[in-house]
Amino acid sequence: MRKNSRLQKLLYGIMAILGAYIMYKSGALLAAHHQMKKALEAGNVQQSVEDSAMRTWSLGYTAVLEGKTASNWFTAWFQQAVPVLSYLVDQAGEETEDEGETIAGSESIEESNGSMESTEESNGSMESTLAEFADETERESESRNAIEELENEDENMIAEHKSVDGGINTEHESETEHESANVAYENETEGAQSELSEMQIEGVQSELNEMQTEGVQNESNETQTEELQNVSNETQTEDEPSQEVSVNSIFSQVLPQLSDYSYLLANYYTVDADTSADAELLNAENLLSIDLSIEQDASVPQILIYHTHSQEAFADSREGEVSDTVVGMGEILAEELRDYGYNVIHVTGEYDLVDGVLDRSAAYDYAREAVEEILEEYPTIEVVIDLHRDGVEGSEEDFVTEIDGKVTSKIMFFNGLSRDADGETLSWLPNGYLTENLAFSLQLQVLSNAEYPGFTRKIYLQAERYNLHLRARSLLIEAGTQLNTVEEEQNAMVLIANLLRQILS
Numbered sequence: 001m002r003k004n005s006r007l008q009k010l011l012y013g014i015m016a017i018l019g020a021y022i023m024y025k026s027g028a029l030l031a032a033h034h035q036m037k038k039a040l041e042a043g044n045v046q047q048s049v050e051d052s053a054m055r056t057w058s059l060g061y062t063a064v065l066e067g068k069t070a071s072n073w074f075t076a077w078f079q080q081a082v083p084v085l086s087y088l089v090d091q092a093g094e095e096t097e098d099e100g101e102t103i104a105g106s107e108s109i110e111e112s113n114g115s116m117e118s119t120e121e122s123n124g125s126m127e128s129t130l131a132e133f134a135d136e137t138e139r140e141s142e143s144r145n146a147i148e149e150l151e152n153e154d155e156n157m158i159a160e161h162k163s164v165d166g167g168i169n170t171e172h173e174s175e176t177e178h179e180s181a182n183v184a185y186e187n188e189t190e191g192a193q194s195e196l197s198e199m200q201i202e203g204v205q206s207e208l209n210e211m212q213t214e215g216v217q218n219e220s221n222e223t224q225t226e227e228l229q230n231v232s233n234e235t236q237t238e239d240e241p242s243q244e245v246s247v248n249s250i251f252s253q254v255l256p257q258l259s260d261y262s263y264l265l266a267n268y269y270t271v272d273a274d275t276s277a278d279a280e281l282l283n284a285e286n287l288l289s290i291d292l293s294i295e296q297d298a299s300v301p302q303i304l305i306y307h308t309h310s311q312e313a314f315a316d317s318r319e320g321e322v323s324d325t326v327v328g329m330g331e332i333l334a335e336e337l338r339d340y341g342y343n344v345i346h347v348t349g350e351y352d353l354v355d356g357v358l359d360r361s362a363a364y365d366y367a368r369e370a371v372e373e374i375l376e377e378y379p380t381i382e383v384v385i386d387l388h389r390d391g392v393e394g395s396e397e398d399f400v401t402e403i404d405g406k407v408t409s410k411i412m413f414f415n416g417l418s419r420d421a422d423g424e425t426l427s428w429l430p431n432g433y434l435t436e437n438l439a440f441s442l443q444l445q446v447l448s449n450a451e452y453p454g455f456t457r458k459i460y461l462q463a464e465r466y467n468l469h470l471r472a473r474s475l476l477i478e479a480g481t482q483l484n485t486v487e488e489e490q491n492a493m494v495l496i497a498n499l500l501r502q503i504l505s
Contacts, residue, residue: 247447247503250447250450254449254450255285258285261279264284265277268458269461274420274462274463275461275462276420276421281417287439290436292436292443292473292503293503294382294383294504299343301343302382303337303342303345303381304371304378305333305334305346305387306347306349306367307330307348307349307351307387307388308367309360309388310326310327311353312391313325313389314389314486315485316485322348326387326388329387330346330387331348332493333497336493336496337501342504345374349370351364351366351370364466367386367467368467368470372470375471381471383504384474384475385477386466386475387477387479388479389481390478390479390480390481391481396484399483399484400484407488408488408492409479409480409484409491410456410457411457411477413441413445413477414462415460415461415468415476416429416431416437416463416464416465416466417462418463419463429464429469432469433472434469437474440474440475440503442459445459448495451498452495452499455492473504
């Protein structure tokens with residue numbers, strides 16, 4: 001009996017020595033890691049790490065302050081130590097290729113994790129797991145040295161261990177008390193092992209597959225998690241560019257090509273035979289530099305959507321079902337923009353019906369009168385969108401694309417230049433916002449080409465005005481064609497809303 005007691009004491013001593021060595025080596029690696037140095041330089045994580053270390057590695061703290069009994073202090077210690085060890089394994093793993101000592105430390109930790117996984121799979125007793133752990137670690141040269149030191153200093157280590165653990169030292173005072181503690185320990189083993197299994201499955205395994213920061217957040221104590229999350233959030237805020245910077249970056253990348261008027265005209269525009277657009281009008285540097293952002297204020301209307309041709313429908317539209325028409329698409333677009341925080345007015349007036357009969361001869365005049373009344377009532381509106389469906393010849397394959405795994409109709413931005421084929425201004429159709437109109441469509445086109453290649457057809461330039469003079473940020477969109485399905489159109493509305501959000505913000 002006494003021989004078994006001495007063997008158990010020896011094993012506890014071995015665990016203490018190896019644990020201290022592993023913690024020391026892994027902690028040194030962590031402290032030397034460039035990411036931890038960066039975090040320490042921030043000045044707001046060091047104290048949290050120190051507090052966590054005390055909580056994780058001080059056995060007496062766990063046993064006394066948390067009310068652990070003499071029989072389950074070791075289980076509680078493992079619950080706290082596993083996440084830290086796993087995190088240190090991840091940290092050390094990046095440096096092991098060139099550092100011999102780091103490789104030895106990582107192998108020791110990996111064998112420790114392997115022992116823990118064996119505990120999870122077999123669900124055996126804690127004494128069996130500790131014996132397996134000791135057998136594996138004795139194979140290492142570092143373990144042999146630790147055992148030799150333990151034999152020479154056995155009594156000192158046990159006394160030091162007792163002084164650290166405080167109230168736990170009564171566990172080793174007599175064989176009878178030790179046996180009682182083992183009985184209590186065995187009664188609690190099943191629950192403790194279950195908790196350890198859950199922690200290992202959710203923590204250790206996920207840490208090996210996920211990012212280091214996410215692993216620490218999932219497994220560390222509440223205080224450490226909060227501090228590391230704050231550091232991560234601050235880093236992301238500093239490193240992640242704003243949406244405006246991202247858009248400007250895209251513009252900067254394409255500007256050298258777009259500065260070539262011939263290239264711009266050939267790749268971005270289709271010019272109708274009734275009008276013309278020279279290099280002065282289509283100056284890419286000027287058009288991409290115009291700031292079209294608005295100060296978002298959801299308390300007042302800022303965006304207006306309407307439909308000059310409200311009766312336009314799609315290949316599988318149901319008769320009499322407004323939601324299957326371009327008006328229904330306008331409501332989807334409005335809802336998407338509302339989700340981004342904009343106050344949107346969607347007008348569903350029918351300007352291409354006269355006494356119930358389709359008549360588009362004066363549709364733009366009727367639409368203009370209605371929109372002017374709305375703008376007078378709501379002067380806060382800064383964006384006006386006339387949403388159409390195009391009528392084309394050809395096959396459906398020419399007017400669809402696949403984006404993010406969804407079949408989507410292609411769209412086309414449309415500009416009226418108020419100019420004839422000779423470049424002369426149409427005096428009866430003045431547009432003081434022509435440059436801003438062209439900037440709006442070109443910026444959306446460039447952004448779409450970068451984020452959703454193949455989504456937009458070339459910008460179409462026509463001679464007339466098409467009511468684009470009502471606001472600087474006026475836009476006419478030909479969304480899909482009569483060959484597209486309702487679902488393809490619905491998918492397109494989501495992408496249009498995202499493009500508008502980025503340009504307007």
